[in-house]
Amino acid sequence: GIPFETHTEVDRERYPDLLAARVALTKDEVDTFYKRFSKEAFWPTLHTFWERAIFREEDWIVFMKVNRLFAERTAAEAAEGAVVWIHDYNLWMVPAYLRELRPDLKIAFFHHTYFPSADVFNVLPWRREIIGSLLQCDYIGFHIPRQVENFVDVARGVAPLKVLETKACAPRYLTYGCAVGLDEVTTQIEVHGRRIGLGAHPVGLDIGRVKSALDAPGAAARMAALRRDLSGTRVILSVERLDYTKGTLEKLIAFERLLEEHPELHGKVSLLAVCVPAAKEMTVYDELQTRIEQAVGKVNGRFARVGWTPVQFFFRPLPFEEVVSWYAMADVMWITPLRDGLNLVAKEYVAAQGLTGGHGVLVLSEFAGAAAELHGAVLTNPHDIHDLTAKLYFGIAMNRAEAESRLRELYDVVCHNDVQRWGQEFLDAVNAPPPLAPEDGTTVLPADLLAEQPNALTAKDAA
Known part of the structure; x- marks a missing residue:
């Protein structure tokens, strides 16, 4: 050997x-x-x-x-x-x-x-x-x-x-x-x-890493393609590992309720959910994966129509450069862990939006450690499906002036405390x-x- x-x-x-x-x-x-x-x-x-x-x-x-x-x-x-x-x-x-x-x-x-x-x-x-x-x-x-x-x-x-x-x-x-x-x-x-x-x-956060991803060859073309594919649709983005602490299942239930309560959003919003699988040896997550896939199928089965899929679910790891392009394009970042030490994904989203002059809205679980630091986020209780639904709708419907003001505050925090x-x-x-x-x-x-x-x-x- x-x-x-x-x-x-x-x-x-x-x-x-x-x-x-x-x-x-x-x-x-x-x-x-x-x-x-x-x-x-x-x-x-x-x-x-x-x-x-x-x-x-x-x-x-x-x-x-x-x-x-x-x-x-x-x-x-x-x-x-x-x-x-x-x-x-x-x-x-x-x-x-x-x-x-x-x-x-x-x-x-x-x-x-x-x-x-x-x-x-x-x-x-x-x-x-x-x-x-x-x-x-x-x-x-x-x-x-x-x-x-x-x-x-x-x-x-x-x-x-x-x-x-x-x-x-x-x-x-x-x-x-x-x-x-x-x-x-x-x-x-x-x-x-x-x-x-x-x-x-x-x-x-390593702001330079996010900036490098945005400046990388192919990034501009990737973002242009995303803009073209998602034109006319408000994009809600979710990026997390497969884990029962991340609140993925609760999020899908809340999104289903949003579509029930707001039929005017049909065809106008899409949830892009990236769920990174655990190592194959970690069988503790197998049942959770099955339940999440069933929940995605239920939402799409109820509400999908030709030309519109409510939930686009990606059960695989994506290159950081690709995820950063998605950050830059998303209108709302929806991060809803039931409990989390911090959550750097929230900061990555804020950095990508700030660096590209965006005005995206961060809807963040108040049980993530980052909630105590990120002034400007819309805080939500992931243990309360009603609140999850209401705060997501608030984020989608937020006027541009408020969204820009909140993002400026968030971006200042993320840049200063790098x-x-x-x-x-x-x-x-x-x-x-x-x-x-x-x-x-x-x-x-x-x-x-x-x-x-x-x-x-x-x-x-x-x-």
Whole structure:
């Protein structure tokens, strides 16, 4: 077989000095750690669908083993006193192992996935171990203030916790009138004498990538063809992965109701729905796919006529350049997750519209993290079919002046808080001068807070 190469180049042209240090995992470890356990136990729980979660102790053992391997590789690579930035729930246990292996490191963690309230998170059998590990970090970031506060509430159930500092959420974030809004956010806590920074950092967009897609050869011709094919029709666009958290089924039911309630829209609106399939090993989504396809067939069977198909459904991944052309052409972007950490598709749409001088309307679930940041979006409750229908109609019927005003506000937010600012602000927060140390000089959590299980792996297990 091909020998395993630990160090590999990432992109020789763009990042000539950047090397990736790889972690050797078997196919069984990858399948258990990611495709099964992360998606069957943690993903549904984090998105408040805990009744779908499947908890297996043997999978947890594999999860810990993989996390230890990542920690060991990091410990071997990191310079003295380096900042280590760990990403998302798949690596929850890395901070615990890494703190033990390399106490000199500054450990930062960013939680990309939604972080739920304590009554949901506490369903996890290993909540004490997970939170104990995260509390070994020096700084923990989430997308929005609501997720920060959810973490604080969960941590309170694991260890005595003192809030040292809070900040107002306005004006950057919505406070009231939004399901994920909040007026104040915790920015520093103390647990057993150890101080930990917290912050809200919604991931920004790479505006240049969207601009490059719009400027790419063939983009102008593609948009002209779309204009020609869809002339005389208001285009509603939906782009999402196949997942029960995305609200695709609820959206189709709402669109059917829209056509029932507004027959004057027949032949004048079309829903273009792009649904990217999951990996074939993830059979958990098979039933959902069948139900979605049936719902599409029902709508088209009821309302289609010669020359007009109400729902054009694309169950396949599309090239980014093609999707961006669709963003630029869509009159309404309809993003309705039942729960979402952030949702970058919303920002991609805003960028494409702004860069092409458009005036499209963003109708966004108020349960997406982006709802707290994107001033100018039309917010909707995806758990309420009546509201989904009403807000979609509002978006379709919106006058041009209001649509342009809303888009300007959205575009300003997306451009200002781009991916470069996101990364820089996060690292600035991590590297901010530390607060005064506690009087007793304590720097680590007591041993009983760290789970016994993570350290129970033998050398044989970790081999």
